[in-house]
Amino acid sequence: MSETAISVRGLETRFGTNVVHENLDLDVYREEVLGLVGGSGTGKSVLLNTIVGLRQPDAGHIEVLGQDMATGDAKTRAALRRRWGVLFQDGALFSSLTVLQNIEVPLRFHTKISPALRQELAAVKLSLAGLPPDAGPKYPGELSGGMRKRAGLARALALDPDILFLDEPTAGLDPIGAASFDSLIGDLRASLGLTVVMVTHDLDSLYAICDRVAVLVDRRVKVGTIEELVREPDPWIREYFGGPRGRQAGQAHDRT
Amino acid sequence: MISRVSSRSPELLEAGLTRRSEANWLAIELSGAWITETVAAREQDMTDLVNSQDIRSSQHVVLDLSDVEALDTAGAWVVERTANGLRDRGFQVEVAGAEGARKELLDVVAKTSQPEAVPPGMRGLGGLVERLGRGTVELGRDARDLLSFLGLCIVATGRSLLHPKRLRIVSLVNQIDQVGFRALPIVGLLAFLIGVVVSYQGAGQLARFGAQIFTVNLLGVSVLREMGILITAIIVAGRSGSAFTAQIGTMKVNQEVDAMRTIGLDPVEILVLPRILALVLVLPLLTVYANFMALLGGAVMAMAQLDIDPNQFISQLHDAVSVGSFWVGIIKAPVFAFVIALVGCFEGLRVGGDAESVGRQTTRAVVEAIFLVIVLDAFFSIFFTLIGV
Numbered sequence: 112m113s114e115t116a117i118s119v120r121g122l123e124t125r126f127g128t129n130v131v132h133e134n135l136d137l138d139v140y141r142e143e144v145l146g147l148v149g150g151s152g153t154g155k156s157v158l159l160n161t162i163v164g165l166r167q168p169d170a171g172h173i174e175v176l177g178q179d180m181a182t183g184d185a186k187t188r189a190a191l192r193r194r195w196g197v198l199f200q201d202g203a204l205f206s207s208l209t210v211l212q213n214i215e216v217p218l219r220f221h222t223k224i225s226p227a228l229r230q231e232l233a234a235v236k237l238s239l240a241g242l243p244p245d246a247g248p249k250y251p252g253e254l255s256g257g258m259r260k261r262a263g264l265a266r267a268l269a270l271d272p273d274i275l276f277l278d279e280p281t282a283g284l285d286p287i288g289a290a291s292f293d294s295l296i297g298d299l300r301a302s303l304g305l306t307v308v309m310v311t312h313d314l315d316s317l318y319a320i321c322d323r324v325a326v327l328v329d330r331r332v333k334v335g336t337i338e339e340l341v342r343e344p345d346p347w348i349r350e351y352f353g354g355p356r357g358r359q360a361g362q363a364h365d366r367t
Numbered sequence: 368m369i370s371r372v373s374s375r376s377p378e379l380l381e382a383g384l385t386r387r388s389e390a391n392w393l394a395i396e397l398s399g400a401w402i403t404e405t406v407a408a409r410e411q412d413m414t415d416l417v418n419s420q421d422i423r424s425s426q427h428v429v430l431d432l433s434d435v436e437a438l439d440t441a442g443a444w445v446v447e448r449t450a451n452g453l454r455d456r457g458f459q460v461e462v463a464g465a466e467g468a469r470k471e472l473l474d475v476v477a478k479t480s481q482p483e484a485v486p487p488g489m490r491g492l493g494g495l496v497e498r499l500g501r502g503t504v505e506l507g508r509d510a511r512d513l514l515s516f517l518g519l520c521i522v523a524t525g526r527s528l529l530h531p532k533r534l535r536i537v538s539l540v541n542q543i544d545q546v547g548f549r550a551l552p553i554v555g556l557l558a559f560l561i562g563v564v565v566s567y568q569g570a571g572q573l574a575r576f577g578a579q580i581f582t583v584n585l586l587g588v589s590v591l592r593e594m595g596i597l598i599t600a601i602i603v604a605g606r607s608g609s610a611f612t613a614q615i616g617t618m619k620v621n622q623e624v625d626a627m628r629t630i631g632l633d634p635v636e637i638l639v640l641p642r643i644l645a646l647v648l649v650l651p652l653l654t655v656y657a658n659f660m661a662l663l664g665g666a667v668m669a670m671a672q673l674d675i676d677p678n679q680f681i682s683q684l685h686d687a688v689s690v691g692s693f694w695v696g697i698i699k700a701p702v703f704a705f706v707i708a709l710v711g712c713f714e715g716l717r718v719g720g721d722a723e724s725v726g727r728q729t730t731r732a733v734v735e736a737i738f739l740v741i742v743l744d745a746f747f748s749i750f751f752t753l754i755g756v
Binding site: 211218232248252268270303304 | 468
């Protein structure tokens, strides 16, 4: 558990005069599930985008799997990109390709695997993500929101990444769908040895699968297990875990 | 918990494969890293293994994974498909040396299902006929839908005429600004250039008969009857017809159109009528402007090339064209405007749930609008010939 997968040091993010992150430090350990929470506008998705390199940090360093994204050359960065998968909020599937073709895209561009094996591997990932085989030839527009998320997850898993980034994986899913998505992430973590970083608003997800939770408050993160965070004096964190919904989710978790 | 090398660097790792054959068993020993980056190199070997003819039927095949340093789903799947392939040929196959997380990974992969092969569609002549049939049916359906949309618009127009207060004046003025006023520069410039070209080409040909002066006739008749309105209609179809589709289509994707319906507003009345009305009002005006600019361009060219002075040009033009020629062109403008706006709004409302279909429908709208404009122009020509205008 002690090996670090991602380490963020002194991160600063600004939009004009609006400072979103200031001197932010965060460590993510290997094979843990880290939940990233915070109020609207505290920069959860921005932090995620910065870690995966979609946004340049205004200051600070980010190391992923021991490599610095800012200083590495194009080749190291490309190699690093192969080792993580990102699931965007609504799946972000390429709408002109079928689900299976979507999953094949990373394989096609990063490996020399033959088309036949590539198709089989795509079907394996589709099945791993909990989709029936007949979803494969469909286009994203023909799928429900929950299925699109699963298809996006299958694409994120295409290259067998070490790290999986999830942006609100259970948002917009019904409670049953959300719970099964949670257990899917848990199962995949166990069988594939994934490190998972997930932005979420879903308290049930936090209790169900997150080993630790990082809370964005005052432009920085407070990290700990839920038991530790509940004792935090910070009013927002108290309200978050101690409010009616937080208490309910906690009680529901304790009962199971 | 998973046995995966901690710092995976694909350049250093590869998937190893050795084969040991004994009297009654065959050992396939896998070593190194069997991961996404490395399995491609071993894919052919594994396929060869499945098809290899020198395995005796009495032999028991063992896929030994004990020396494998790293395994991921891709590697596990290659092992699994090889084992399945050999089993299908009737061999006894055993996957050995995988424990704990690896065994779990192999089990997970084994449980995944492959899709059944989809029968390919008909090829050759059969496929051609099939596509032609489908295309024809679809074309018929599109035409029917467009016709029913036309009816819907006419009903909405009638309602607005009965209750003029329901007409959305602000939206109408805004559309007039968008499709009319802002189109002036591009329409003017292109019409001017067309005038220059017609005049230049005409002068070149007519000079052979010493009839340069008739360039003015050629210019006047062609611009007023055909070129002015056609150029304007085509520019407007590309510029505003596509904008209608994109605007309404985006609203459709954002469910704004659905929201309107639930509030009890009629999207045809709110979105379509102002656009159709604006274009029907504006296109004749734009055409008059385009005619003027084209004649101006032609006149400039004529003066430069043929030494015709402005007075001569005007008197020649006066003899060449009648007010009738002008009306023949202008009368087509509201019809074309109606068709362009109708098709643009129709395709916009047909946008499906995803963003991609906005682009697709926009392209269709422009192509259909230009097609219909030219077809209608041909009909107008025939009609005017028949009535002898």
